[in-house]
Amino acid sequence: MTTTARLLQLLSLLQTGREWPGSLLAARLDVSERTVRRDVERLRDLGYRIAGRVGPAGGYRLEAGSDLPPLLFDADQALAVAIALQTVRGGTPMDEAARRALGTIRQVLPAPLRHRLDAVEVTTVSVPGDGPAPDVSLDAVATVAAAIRARETLRFDYSPRGADGETLDTARPPRRAEPHHLVTAGGRWYVLAWDVDRVDWRVFALDRLRLRTHNGARFAPRPVPGGDAAAFVSGRFRGSESGEWPCRGTVLLRLPARDVLPFAGDGIVVAIGDEACTLEAGSWSWVALAASFARFDAPMEVIGPAELSAACATLAERFADAASRAADGTSALR
Structure with missing residues (x-):
């Protein structure tokens, strides 16, 4: 096995998320533990953060870093990601980022996988009355997702119509809500949250939400009625709490x-x-x-x-x- 091939195989093993003892990696790669240590240092030089612990219970683990290093997908993973990127609905900054990511993945796919991907043509359309997908930024999605993960209350202004360039009445008190789930439906993004002031569950359209701050007070998550966020939001869209049409x-x-x-x-x-x-x-x-x-x-x-x-x-x-x-x-x- 060449050094490059061995490094790729080592990276593939480390990306599984577990901690690997050096002796087990050496056995998998059919090399000495000294070679494993050298290969780990080569990956570190390429930008991968690999933590190592010495001793009988020690080993190597791939950790997150400050920069995004090159990723290694197997054939099925690469094809699944590429197909998923085709389903992003058009006209938004997110769609543009998805197109660029799809082009990057397609360029490095082996010829057989590239031919399989090119045979899959996905066309996403709006259902009657759905209209074009509103403009939602990647930053907005990431910011709300971070608040959900950190269990931090959101403070925001909420546009009654969500028109681009609309002037919001910032003199009014901001809405306060405990975000629980990000939900997509028909190419639109929504936030399922507990409205602190109205003391009830609400579904907010993300494109109509203008954050004032996302690192508000911490909250203990509440159980979503029925235990299923998707079913609850679907029911709200249908005008019922059960998920069925009234x-x-x-x-x-x-x-x-x-x-x-x-x-x-x-x-x-x-x-x-x-x-x-x-x-x-x-x-x-x-x-x-x-x-x-x-x-x-x-x-x-x-x-x-x-x-x-x-x-x-x-x-x-x-x-x-x-x-x-x-x-x-x-x-x-x-």
């Missing part, structure tokens, strides 16, 4: 199931012959649910419950009123 109903659509499935989201589609299907879905209100069924632009029948039928009647009245005003040339805004 309103759920079923209709019969005069459309083939194959035409409904691509737009059913988390709904359940069941084919009824070749030209009809049932769709069970949920929403945050009965009227919103009725409107979501109406978007399929097809004759439908309400299977249940009664609240959904009443919501359809409410929508019908509103649409009839809108059509009547359009025909008469009148407007409620005048």
Whole structure:
């Protein structure tokens, strides 16, 4: 084995995170312990911080340093990282950093791995109504993550709209929250936190949050309701605490199931012959649910419950009123 190959194999062993006795490293590399000591010094010269302890219980351990040294990935790790970098949504500083990192990794991949990576084309899109991903900096993500790890209260101003360049009213008292989790959904970043002043859990959009200081008072972490942060945040988005839609109903659509499935989201589609299907879905209100069924632009029948039928009647009245005003040339805004 050449010296370079041996150094790479030694680095691969040290990156596992455990402490290696010099004798075991020598056996793995099929060299003397004196050669191991020399190789460790070579890695230290390259910028790797390798701690060593003498004695029967001693050994070598790779530690974090002030600079980022070259990393060593096996084939599966390199491919997984490269594919994950492709899924970062566009238009933000984070996306630009991900593209540069992907280019760096691709440049040094062996030809077989590079061909496998090039065969994987990942396109990330927004769901209808999702809009472009807001601008979130890497510094903001890292700062909030550090506060979560250190269990430090955040003090921040919170924009009501999150528009770029918006002037915040800094004369108002800052919000105070105990951050517990960073959550991503649809290309957006959120902070699940306990609001100190409102005495309740809140989900803050990270792009609307302007930190005043992150090293506030220490706090003891609270258990997230239900024990699952992802499920809790998903439930908040749906308007419930359980993670389920608060309103759920079923209709019969005069459309083939194959035409409904691509737009059913988390709904359940069941084919009824070749030209009809049932769709069970949920929403945050009965009227919103009725409107979501109406978007399929097809004759439908309400299977249940009664609240959904009443919501359809409410929508019908509103649409009839809108059509009547359009025909008469009148407007409620005048």
